[in-house]
Amino acid sequence: MESTTLRAFKYRLYPTKAQIASLDTTLTLCQRLYNGMLEERRGAYQKAGKSLTAYDQMKSLPEVKAALPEYAGVNAQVLQDVAKRLDKSFKGFFRRVKAGQKAGYPRFRSRDRYDSFTYPQPRQNSVSGNGKHVYLPKIGNVRIKxxxxxxxxxxxxxxxxxxQEWYAVLTCEIPRPAPLPQTGNAVGIDLGVRHLIVTSDGDFEDNPRPLRTAQKRLRVLQRSLSRKKRGSKRRHKARQAVAKLHLKVKRQRDDLHHKAAVKLVRENDWIAHENLSITGLARTRMARSVLDAGWGSLIEKLISKAEEAGRTVIGINPAYTSQDCHLCGHREKHSLSVREFTCKGCGAFLNRDVNAAKNILAWSMPSWTQGGSVERACPEKPRSSELG
Structure with a gap:
């Protein structure tokens, strides 16, 4: 096992108006360069059957700066990272094609879907000694919290x-933390809508449903947005208000997921969960509730924290977990509206979700006794949420 690992630290920036203009300009130029490089790759393959690499495109950056003087105001390594980012997208595309998965050819990015740029080799003293500023080449010293x-x-x-907020994400190489002390505990978790998590120990983690809570306010803002004239300043402000509320909902959900994942990892060595098809459930009449719960995000955070703590997370096929009795195995089919499980085989009576969580844990036990390892429920994911 490697002795070091990477960890990202995210901090709020407070740029001046002039710096905000520079940051916006840099993002816009990087977005245009990304789209231009994508078009160049497509054209080279369609016309000559040639596949360009990131190195090929980075060699042409001096020509880009000569033809478009505005790019002289962007750090050279930031522009090189745009080529590397596009190259990473193509490598992921070819990997998925080879694996027979849904390919997802790299797409052109609009201004709203390109929201970050990266300095791949920052100075070690980029953050000032007093911790109040961070130096961004070609932009200046920006206030940081x-x-x-x-x-x-x-x-x-x-x-x-x-x-409308700006953040700095510092990725640092740190010594790998020591695993948490063993607890000897194992737990199965059932994911739900009313209760985000129900454990095999009978614990319930309520789901505050942040999107549903904000729905009334969101409806008002979206109606206001729909009445504004396209291209007007008032429409731009209304659009910002909708985006701000969505961002608040996302942060509330992330905070809940982080706290739930930390609690599970600290208290258990072995965590089994149901490996749900979230994409399929998102096409049903429960789509809004499923997406509001954010099960995929929760499992990703759980896996990440478990890997660092030396814990094990395993996904279990969810079929019949809520219909089979955890004591005798008798299968009793009920509609989802029936929340209490009653077994006609052995007379067991308990909450339906607790019974499912106990089955999930029991069905994962053979892997534990044989020395299981962390299993990703959703191995194919886009770029980290920290980067756009």
Whole structure:
């Protein structure tokens, strides 16, 4: 096992008006360069059957700067990272094609879907000694809020826009933390809508449903947006208000997921969950509730924290988990509206979700006794949520 690992530290930036203009310009130019490089790759393959590499496109950057003087105001390594980002998208595309999965050919990015740029080799003293500013080449010293210290060797520095806010993401190489002490506990978890998590121990984690809670306010803002004239300043402000509320909902959900995942990892060595087809469930009449719960995001956070803590997370086929009795195995079919499980075989009576969680744990036990390992429920994911 490697002795070091990478960890990202995210901090709020407070740029001046002039710096905001520079940040917006940099993002816009990077987005245009990304689309131009994508078009170049497509054209080279369609016309000459040639596949361009990131190195090929990086060699042409001096010509781009000569033809378009505005690119002289963008750090050279930031522009090179755009080519590497596009190359990573193509490598993922070819890997999925080879594996027989849904390919997802790289797409052109609109301004709203390109929201970060990266300095791949930042200075180690990019953050000032007093921790109040971070130096961004070609932009200047930007005020930063270090709400917690970061440590290790600084590897990359990414600047990300979220709504009207700006953030710096410092990726550092740190010594791999020691695994948490063993607890000897194992738990199965059933994912739900009313209760986000129900454990085999009978614990319930309520789901506050942040999107449903914000629905009334969101409806008002969206109606206001629909009445504004396209291209007007008032429409732009209304659009910002809708985006701000969606961002608040996302953060509420992320906070809940982080706290739930930390609790499970600290208290258990072995965590079994149902490996749900979230994409399929998102096409049903329960789509809004399923997406509001954010099960995929929760499992990703759980796996990430478990890997660092030396815990094991395994996904189990969810078929019949809520219909089979965890004691005798008798299968009793009920509609989803029936929340209590009553077994006609042995007379067991308990909550339907607790019974499912106990089955999930029991069915994962053979892997535990044989020395199981962390299993990703959703191995194919887009770029980290920290980067656009």
């Amino acid at each position: 270090l709400h917690r210290p970061f440590s290790g060797k600084l590897k990359t520095l990414a600047v990300k826009r979220e709504g």
